[in-house]
Amino acid sequence: MKQSLFEIIENIPLTADVMKMRLKGDTSEITAPGTFVNVKLDGLFLRRPISVCDVEGDVLTIIYKVVGRGTEQMREMQNGTLDVLTGLGNGYDTSKSGASPLLLGGGVGVPPMYMLAKRLIAEGKKVSVILGFNKESEIFCEDDFKALGCDVTVTTVDGSYGVKGFVTDAMKNIDYTYFYTCGPEPMLKAIYKASATSGQFSFEERMGCGFGACMGCSCKTVTGYKRICKDGPVLEKEEILWEN
Amino acid sequence: MGKLSVDLCGIELDNPIIPASGTFGYGYEFAELYDINVLGTFSFKGTTKDPRFGNPTPRIAECYAGMINAVGLQNPGVEKVISEELPKMRKCFNKKVMANVSGFAVEDYAYTCEKLDKCEEVGWLEVNVSCPNVHGGGMSFGTSPEAAAEVTKAVKKVTTKPVIIKLSPNVTDIVSIAKACEEAGADGISLINTMLGMRIDLKTKKPVIANKMGGFSGPAIFPVAVRMVYQVSHAVSIPVVGMGGVSSAEDVIEMMLAGATAVEVGAANLIDPFACRDIIAKLPEVMAKYGIDNLKDIIGVA
Structure with missing residues (x-):
């Protein structure tokens, strides 16, 4: 996990409410597909966890749907920097x-x-x-x-x-x-x-920290309690327990 | 450089900064990011007698300048904390740690504290009395002076280390509860735990959190915390650990001026994993700015 500033180089709509943002910065911690980043936004307390779409050299691509105050704020950003925690979660194997x-x-x-x-x-x-x-x-x-x-x-x-x-x-x-x-x-x-x-x-869940500290996103699995943010978001079929 | 060390119930802390329980796990998640030995100490995840999964999700809600959580004391139970978590913690933290304990009956508190009291790495027992008392109609121990005192006495009877009672702000008269704990033998008081809060999702028209309500924390509650730390520290003669929305070195100094001997940092860790490290690094500069040579000198001067 790493905390660093990324420069926004592109932020364009793909559909009416889905946006693609390209960010330039230190992508060294983003290794596996299926991991996520956690974005700090002005005036909002919790970071916003967003999945990694692609990494190409020092350019990170995220695609997000505008669903609330955080993503509405992100949609308006055309330049500037974002405080991003990278290298979060256990991705696809x-x-x-x-x-x-x-x-x-x-x-x-x-x-x-x-x-x-x-x-x-x-x-x-x-x-x-x-x-x-x-x-x-x-x-x-x-x-x-x-x-x-x-x-x-x-x-x-x-x-x-x-x-x-x-x-x-x-x-x-x-x-x-x-x-x-x-x-x-x-x-x-x-x-x-x-x-x-x-x-x-x-899996998706509302998260507090996004790096395993708060137990805000825990779920039950066949192999015990797991944190979606740290032990997930990717879980294997054999370990999933559907609660409802 | 100004002096940062303080004495908390007979144990010297290199600085007054203590990550609060539930926001710092058992330390090792953060030890991947920085050397956590820079901390005064930290209060580890709330421990109960038996293992607990906690509440269903969603457990987290965003608020203006804060958040609500209803994690529900997820932890592996005291036996596993001692056999699995503390050995892992010791590998990255070589100071005395604060053991945070919760319970749902007076006997639970005593049982868990007695076990943790025997662990060499534990310096203090921080007893969270905000939990509902299953034998008392679900009322939180921390809402009545009698129940809080009963927990304090039961814990003190079976332990040797300093016992700090962590109080809930969701009460009519926090001073009377703090005094009752002091009279029952508490070695310190920590406050404030989270404030009971709730958010409702306009789209679903239902509470955001599965448990409906949860604990509100973050910078929004800081003024309430300062007020309660001030009231309690002026009413008792045992040390007070202040917490509630602390996010900066300035907040730490304000909390100490109000009467805190040490300061816990909670929600800030969750949005900035380096928050405590950075606050500690910033303290000397902020002390110099306000003409403070020794943090010990400012405790309760407000």
Whole structure:
């Protein structure tokens, strides 16, 4: 973990409420895909945890959805610096992927899949990706995954683009050796039930510190209590306990 | 350079800064970031007799200049704290540590404190009386002078180390409770614990926190903390450890002027993991600015 200042070099909308921000700074602590950064914003007490979409040299890319005061404030930033804690969380383990892993991202669960796909492709894996959205106007990053060389399927709940339905509807038609996913909890639960192999899930929770000190984001797992921020956000399928 | 050391219940602290319980784990998460031996000491995660998962999530809510938490005393229980956490802590911290204890019955407090009192690395027992008393209709021990005194007496009977009673601000007369603890044998008082608060999400129209209510902390409560530290320290003759929203070296000095012998820093650690290290580094400069040579000299001069 490291605390440092990042310079905002780009902050552009991808859809009506999803923004892409590129930041320049010390990215040395960001090693695994699926980890996150924690951003300090003026006038707000708690930092805002946001998943890492990509790291390229000293440039960090984050993609965030504008959902409240913090992200509304971030949307307005065109330049300046941000106080960022980097290298947080336990990310995806690519060593378990097998030859042809499947990546499933739902909504703002899509961004962490990008760095993961890039890593897996670099390791010589054949990567299939399913990106789930509600409707066509909410889709982002489809072309980015295609450019990496992934086999990309897009699903929309209303059928306005790609396969009509949920990511699990597209999952049935793909052969995969292992899977990785990030998205809203109902989606994760559906994947847990529908999946034919083992896999890794990234969870979301309201956090206090983001680095394991406050126990604000604990969950129960098969192997004991885990902190989403420190022991997660990525958990293995076998250790997940659904509470409701 | 001005002198930073203070004496807390017979043990000298290199400086008065103490990360507060629940914001610093058992220290080793922070030891990855800096040498935590720069601290006066720290108060480790609240320990109970039995292991506790705590409350369901969400446990955290944002507030103006602060936060609400309802973690619910998640901890592995006193046996595991002693067998697993303290050995890990010792690897990164070589000073006496403050053991924070909670309970839901007088016997629980006594049981847990007796065990921790025997640990060599423990310097003080900080007894959190803000928990609900399961035998007292769920009322917090800290809301009545009698119940707080009963806990104090039971703990003092089975321990040898200084016992500091950590008081809740959610009471009508904190002075009477502090006095009752002093009369019951407490060696020190620490305050304030968090203030009971609540946030409601406008989108869901439900409380943000699963437990509905939680403890409000952060800079927003600092003036309340200063006031209560002032009131209590002027009413008792035992040392007072001040806390509540402390975020800077200036806050530390203000808290000491109010009457605190040492100062705990809580929520600030969660948004800036280096907060305590930086406050300690800044203290000499701020002392010089206000003409303070020795921190001991300013305790309670306000």
